[in-house]
Amino acid sequence: MLTFKNVSKNYKNRAVLDNINFxxxxxxxxxxxxxxGAGKSTIIxxxxxxxxxxxxxxxxxxxxxxxxxxxxxxxxRREIGxxxxxxxxxxRKTAFENVAFALELSDHTNxxxxxxxxxxxxxxGLSSKxxxxxxxxxGGERQRVAIARALxxxxxxxxxxxxxxNLDPSxxxxxxxxxxxxxxxxxxxxxxxxxxxxxxxxxxRVIALDEGKIIRDSEGGYNE
Amino acid sequence: MMLKAERILKYTYQHIVRNGWxxxxxxxxxxxxxxxxxxxxxxxxxxxxxLHYYESKSQIIVFFNPNAPISYIQSVKKDxxxxxxxxxxxxxxxxxAFTNFEKVLKTQNPQLANAVDLNALPPSYEISTTSLSxxxxxxxxxxxxxxxxxxxxxNILYFKxxxxxxxxxxxxxxxxxxxLIIFLSIISFVIIIITIAITINSHSEDIEIMKLVGATxxxxxxxxxxxxxxxxxxxxxxxxxxxxxxxxxxxxxYRKSVLLPILSFFQGxxxxxxxxxxxxxxxxxxxxxxxxxxxxxxxxxxxxxxKK
Ligand SMILES: Nc1ncnc2c1ncn2[C@@H]1O[C@H](COP(=O)(O)OP(=O)(O)OP(=O)(O)O)[C@@H](O)[C@H]1O
Ligand SMILES: [Mg+2]
Numbered sequence: 001m002l003t004f005k006n007v008s009k010n011y012k013n014r015a016v017l018d019n020i021n022f023x024x025x026x027x028x029x030x031x032x033x034x035x036x037g038a039g040k041s042t043i044i045x046x047x048x049x050x051x052x053x054x055x056x057x058x059x060x061x062x063x064x065x066x067x068x069x070x071x072x073x074x075x076x077r078r079e080i081g082x083x084x085x086x087x088x089x090x091x092r093k094t095a096f097e098n099v100a101f102a103l104e105l106s107d108h109t110n111x112x113x114x115x116x117x118x119x120x121x122x123x124x125g126l127s128s129k130x131x132x133x134x135x136x137x138x139g140g141e142r143q144r145v146a147i148a149r150a151l152x153x154x155x156x157x158x159x160x161x162x163x164x165x166n167l168d169p170s171x172x173x174x175x176x177x178x179x180x181x182x183x184x185x186x187x188x189x190x191x192x193x194x195x196x197x198x199x200x201x202x203x204x205r206v207i208a209l210d211e212g213k214i215i216r217d218s219e220g221g222y223n224e
Numbered sequence: 225m226m227l228k229a230e231r232i233l234k235y236t237y238q239h240i241v242r243n244g245w246x247x248x249x250x251x252x253x254x255x256x257x258x259x260x261x262x263x264x265x266x267x268x269x270x271x272x273x274x275l276h277y278y279e280s281k282s283q284i285i286v287f288f289n290p291n292a293p294i295s296y297i298q299s300v301k302k303d304x305x306x307x308x309x310x311x312x313x314x315x316x317x318x319x320x321a322f323t324n325f326e327k328v329l330k331t332q333n334p335q336l337a338n339a340v341d342l343n344a345l346p347p348s349y350e351i352s353t354t355s356l357s358x359x360x361x362x363x364x365x366x367x368x369x370x371x372x373x374x375x376x377x378x379n380i381l382y383f384k385x386x387x388x389x390x391x392x393x394x395x396x397x398x399x400x401x402x403x404l405i406i407f408l409s410i411i412s413f414v415i416i417i418i419t420i421a422i423t424i425n426s427h428s429e430d431i432e433i434m435k436l437v438g439a440t441x442x443x444x445x446x447x448x449x450x451x452x453x454x455x456x457x458x459x460x461x462x463x464x465x466x467x468x469x470x471x472x473x474x475x476x477x478y479r480k481s482v483l484l485p486i487l488s489f490f491q492g493x494x495x496x497x498x499x500x501x502x503x504x505x506x507x508x509x510x511x512x513x514x515x516x517x518x519x520x521x522x523x524x525x526x527x528x529x530x531k532k
Pocket of ligand 2: 040041042085161
């Protein structure tokens, strides 16, 4: 459902991604690992067309991302749930409103939204803080709001960029369990991470990047 | 569709409320703009009404020799009518002149009134026009007629310098006023765009995030554009109220001539009356302009973020 074909990305003539090829099937759980600066977030930015690729092609669920016009782009993005590395929460909206925003985009009724958001906030353990604004939440809590927003729309694929980066081990483990559960319900998951212990314990498919190149793509653990 | 409209309105409301200070600034700028523009418009309008009053009150009076034959007097009238520039020609006969004279004198000096000889008073034409330039044209013609007459015309009363002064005043005040209105409108428009751009700038990150999670351009920009239009409406509304209060104060004190002694100078001039219909029309036009300016400013400011 997600295919990278000879994808390269340059930032001002500096190659950040170099000839990337992979295919992720429906229902897979894939880790994207690599040193800081290896290009993990760049791959995610290309998928939602936050950045344009330099060469090659990306296909997602029938869309050719490169050829997608301006009108169709919002619809692609609604089908992909992204947990951004820097959360990208709306500072002027409460936790509830941030999550609800994703549902409002796809014409759900107010009652459906209330039900859906309450459910998902409960799932990430933030029910009691739904009326808090992001600056009243801890880093980990903000991260969980970001996860809730990415999940609430039942996306085809959930892309999580360091979703456990700010969480203590027990909470981060909860999050991983949560992702695993969602994956078992059929949602495809692509998760960029540094956390080798998580990768090791999960024994899922791992795509390892180094300086913009794929150096490994196989199931199993993660050895630095 | 309804849901989307409802949500866009909800976000408009949230922007305005959660952005208190900038909303206040935007409304203040809008109010000031419409206030100043209205003040100048009304001033230009009022000055024109007042000066027009003077124009219509300006007259040329031709005094004939009491012995001038009726036929001559009528031929002069025909000359005046032929110009096509007179709006009113009033003939004051000897008798009428006497009656008028008597009326004035009786209150002041009854003995003198009895002593006046009816035949000593000259008949006259009081000529009015709708504009000062017409008045001047007629005056020139009359001077020529007088030059050719054999004493049938005694005198021509025409305050040339006053008339010319008024004429200049009308055109200067009108053009300065219109110039100022245009100048202020441009300045205000720029300030409004900048103010709204600052508001939108403070939301630039939000705009980017909303688009990343799948919001369409309309959905993102809708609240900002409605917000701009809203500021326009509120600005017009507040400035209209302030203006109306000022009008009330001036018009009542004008009538009593208590508060503003200067105005007593103008006693007798009708204060320009603005009918309710005219006022509503003006407010309607201003609200329309307010909506357009507000919405366009927002659109200009936000289109920068939508290109990406
Ligand atoms: N807008 C940009 N302009 C120029 N260079 C950029 C830009 N964005 C990213 N880069 C560069 O691209 C490279 C890859 O960045 P990327 O964010 O994909 O790394 P990453 O693997 O996600 O790292 P981390 O684990 O620290 O998040 C980095 O060297 C970075 O400096
Ligand atoms: Mg990254």
